Amino acid sequence: MNGQRVVYAAVSTGLAAWLVRTAAGQLPDSRFDHLLARGPLRFVRAPNWRFFGPNPGVSDSHLLYRDVTDGTAGVWREIEVTLNRPWYALAWNAGNRAPKVLFDAIQVIILVANESSADMGRLVSSPGYQVLQRYLTTVIPHEPGADHTQFMLLRAHPERGHLHAVEPLFASEHIPLDPPPPAVVAA
Structure with a gap:
């Protein structure tokens, strides 16, 4: 006993x-x-x-986009990469796949930009850029009449309090949007 x-x-x-x-x-x-x-x-x-990792994540990545209409750029809007998670996401988070793809695409672009000294040819052909380009042109709603879109990556470093040091990382070239299909007029 x-x-x-x-x-x-x-x-x-x-x-x-x-x-x-x-x-x-x-x-x-x-x-x-x-x-x-x-x-x-x-x-x-x-x-x-x-x-x-030897350098754990200590910054937040932000994805912004804007529409371009007839050569005039609109305002930047942020795309929420990480959405609010439910309490049970610790054990089951099946809805995390799409945000994870966006997060990974951003990380690929940052890595390629650092390795290639921001060589635009290499960046445009990278898988991360192509994923974000496709996402912007097919999923994100655009302003009526917009013919191009553009995205930008920012990194925010949380400081003491609520202040953030914001660092721009990359801005894409103008990405053409497919024209909307012609309206069908009933006869």
Whole structure:
């Protein structure tokens, strides 16, 4: 009977230590890293939020577009890439596929722009650019009479408070829109 209590206590203590280590390792700042490296929890291996990359995401990407009518550019409008998620999205988020495609396309454009020193020929032929071009011309509604559209990528760096440092990353060339089909007049 006592052996069973010892095993139960050991397993409970181990799980509690692992939970504390995991929770402390997920904090966005590194204020507890020195305690975790030297303290009694240093032997407890736990996932870390920095596991997914040497430079975790610390900025927000924004996708904007505008319509061009007879050479006159309209106002920029933002396309929401990440929509509000329901509470159960932690376990089941089937509606995340379309926003994930847009997010990945943006990341591809940023990567190609950085690698090619913003060579427009390479950017236009990249899969990310082609996905966004197709999305803009087929899914997004446009102003009546618009003959072209254009998109722009911005990066916002959240600062203390609600201020953001905004950095423009890329602006596409004017993308032609297909003319609307001719109206059918009933005789």
